[in-house]
Amino acid sequence: MPTATVSTLTAPGSTRSPLIGWLAVVSVMAGIFSIVTAEILPIGLLTSIGSSFAISDGAAGLMMTVPGILAAIAAPTVTVATRRLDRRTMLCALMLLLAVANLLAAVATAYWVMAVSRVLVGLVIGGFWSIGAGLAVRLVRPERVGTATAVIFSAVPLGSVLGVPAGTLIGHLAGWRAAFVVLGVMAMAVFVALVALVPKLPADQVTRLSVLGGLLRSRGTWTALALTFLVVLAHFGTYTYVTPFLQQVTRVGPGQITTFLLVYGVAGIVGNFVAGAVVTRAVKATFAVSGLMIACSTLLLPVLGGSQAGALALLVVWGLAYGAVPVCSQTWFAASAPHATEAAAILFTSSFQATIAAGALLGGIMVDAASPSAAMTTGGAIALLMAVTAGLTAAASAFGGSGRGAMRWIRP
Numbered sequence: 164m165p166t167a168t169v170s171t172l173t174a175p176g177s178t179r180s181p182l183i184g185w186l187a188v189v190s191v192m193a194g195i196f197s198i199v200t201a202e203i204l205p206i207g208l209l210t211s212i213g214s215s216f217a218i219s220d221g222a223a224g225l226m227m228t229v230p231g232i233l234a235a236i237a238a239p240t241v242t243v244a245t246r247r248l249d250r251r252t253m254l255c256a257l258m259l260l261l262a263v264a265n266l267l268a269a270v271a272t273a274y275w276v277m278a279v280s281r282v283l284v285g286l287v288i289g290g291f292w293s294i295g296a297g298l299a300v301r302l303v304r305p306e307r308v309g310t311a312t313a314v315i316f317s318a319v320p321l322g323s324v325l326g327v328p329a330g331t332l333i334g335h336l337a338g339w340r341a342a343f344v345v346l347g348v349m350a351m352a353v354f355v356a357l358v359a360l361v362p363k364l365p366a367d368q369v370t371r372l373s374v375l376g377g378l379l380r381s382r383g384t385w386t387a388l389a390l391t392f393l394v395v396l397a398h399f400g401t402y403t404y405v406t407p408f409l410q411q412v413t414r415v416g417p418g419q420i421t422t423f424l425l426v427y428g429v430a431g432i433v434g435n436f437v438a439g440a441v442v443t444r445a446v447k448a449t450f451a452v453s454g455l456m457i458a459c460s461t462l463l464l465p466v467l468g469g470s471q472a473g474a475l476a477l478l479v480v481w482g483l484a485y486g487a488v489p490v491c492s493q494t495w496f497a498a499s500a501p502h503a504t505e506a507a508a509i510l511f512t513s514s515f516q517a518t519i520a521a522g523a524l525l526g527g528i529m530v531d532a533a534s535p536s537a538a539m540t541t542g543g544a545i546a547l548l549m550a551v552t553a554g555l556t557a558a559a560s561a562f563g564g565s566g567r568g569a570m571r572w573i574r575p
Contacts, residue, residue, distance in 0.1 A: 183360060184303045188311045190356040191295045191302070194258055195318035197350050198291055200326025201265055201284050202230050202519075204346065207331030207424055208339040209406050215339070216274040220407045221531030224523045226281050227403050231520025233285025234292070238513035241290040250294050250364035255357050261287045262350035269343035285516070292512040301364055316439075319489050320431035328425040335417050383499035384510065386556060391492045391511075392518050393549035394454050398485055399522030400529070401461045401542035405478075408464065408535035413474045426475060427482040434486025442487070442494050447557035450491040454550035456484030462543030465536035489515070 205212060205226040213223035245253055264283035271277040299311035330342040409415040409423060434453075442449050460481040467473035496511040522542075529538040 181304065185311070186356075187302045187360045187362065188299060188314055190353065190360045191254070191298055192315045192318045193353045193356060194254065194291060195295060195315060196321050196326060197258070197261060197346065197353050198284075198288055199319055199322030200330060201261060201346050201350075202288060203227070203322065203327055204330045204342060206403055207327050207406060207420065208334045208342065209404070210410065211334060211339045212277070216277070218274060219531055220404065220535075221527035224403050224527035224530070226277065227399065227523035228520040228527070229278055229281040230285035230288055231399075231516045231518070231523065233282050234288035235513045235517030235520065237286045237289025238293045238509050238516065241286065242293040242509050245290075250298065251357065251361045253294055254291060254361065255354055257287045257291045258350055258354040258357060261291075262347045262354065265343045265347035265350060269340045269347065288516060289512060292516075293509045298364070302361070316490065316493070317432070317435060320428065320435040320486050325428065328421050328428060331424060332421045335421070384496065387492060387495040387499060388510070388514050390450060390454075390495075390549055390553050390556075391514050393545055393552065394450075394457065394488055394492075395515055395518035396522040396525065397454075397457060397461070397542040397546035397549065398488065399519045400526035400545065401522075401539050402481075402485075403523045404526050404530050404535050404538050407530065408468065408539065409474065411535060412465070412468050413471055415471065415474075419471075423475060423478060427478040430479045430482025431486035434483040435490060436486075437483075438487030438490040442490050446491055446494050446498070447553060449487055450495070451550050451553035451557060453484040453487040453491060454546050454553055456480055457488075458543050458546035458550055460484065460543075461539045461546060464539045468536075468539075 205223070209220055209223050209226075212226070213220055216223075260283055264280045264287065267283070268277055268280040271280060295315065299315055300308050303311045330346065333345055334342040405424075406420055409420055410417075415423060438449055438453070460477040464474065464477050467477060492515065493508075493511050496508075526538040526542065529541050
């Protein structure tokens with residue numbers, strides 16, 4: 164995992180109880196877990212929600228597109244606009260907004276109300292992620308920052324392995340609205356934890372638009388942007404519509420879908436921690452392999468996904484691969500800007516979320532125009548392009564200069 168630069172201020176973790184510092188880390192992780200679950204929960208309930216509002220699966224996929232667009236905009240604007248405010252205050256306010264958004268979704272009587280809810284979710288994603296991603300350095304002692312950062316980022320695969328399957332199960336047992344009620348209550352609980360456990364965090368590294376502009380002049384940043392765009396476009400252009408695929412092609416019942424998503428999520432957690440162990444030594448190789456694995460699994464799903472065993476095996480490969488993607492992307496961005504960790508987190512969040520929106524939109528077009536299998540094939544081709552691009556970039560770095568091949572292979 165990326166290691167943040169130690170704050171020039173006295174880190175709260177150095178004067179407070181280490182236990183309280185770790186509980187603060189867990190509360191930030193719980194906040195990101197709630198956000199990730201809220202963002203991708205519609206994937207497991209897509210057909211149910213679409214049926215309630217009498218819309219197609221492709222139109223329902225806009226529930227993934229809207230938050231991504233807003234998060235991409237909110238990441239720089241909210242963070243820069245509030246750059247002088249206490250970061251704990253911002254985290255608490257954003258978590259309250261998430262609770263409102265989830266409860267609004269639970270009572271939505273029309274699809275436009277659901278869309279408003281998803282707009283609010285997007286604002287929360289952009290602001291909370293950009294602020295929270297680099298806070299480990301201010302919550303625990305310097306020698307524990309790497310571990311604390313890994314704990315915070317574990318919320319991403321945990322959202323898939325626990326949040327989405329649990330929400331999907333609640334939706335099938337008690338209706339999809341009940342799943343959003345539970346998410347709203349969870350957000351309120353996280354708000355209480357943030358108030359109680361996170362110390363005051365005055366603005367430290369003030370992020371200005373000029374800092375972001377400086378990062379965009381870095382070749383490493385542009386490479387990270389390009390590879391992140393391709394792999395996230397491929398993933399969310401396909402995974403957003405995995406439920407319709409499993410129902411229509413694999414012939415999996417609603418109850419079994421929860422199991423399939425759970426297996427995928429477990430594989431994602433394994434992939435996250437495997438990547439975390441090797442990414443600092445071989446970020447380019449890890450990123451290229453994860454893209455290739457996503458390409459293989461999605462391209463083979465229309466061929467082998469007609470059987471439950473085939474679909475399940477490919478979902479395991481897919482989960483392992485995608486678990487590495489956020490780790491590789493964030494590591495690349497952080498390595499490109501070690502002097503501006505919050506700014507790097509902003510670019511990571513903004514690019515990631517914008518591409519989630521684009522992927523969900525592209526997949527929805529393919530599903531409505533053709534079929535879920537067509538969406539899988541299209542996404543697989545894009546993932547293959549990413550893997551080839553990452554491999555060529557790595558090869559060019561390894562063999563393009565002055566006997567420094569081994570080190571240039573692993574660094575952005």
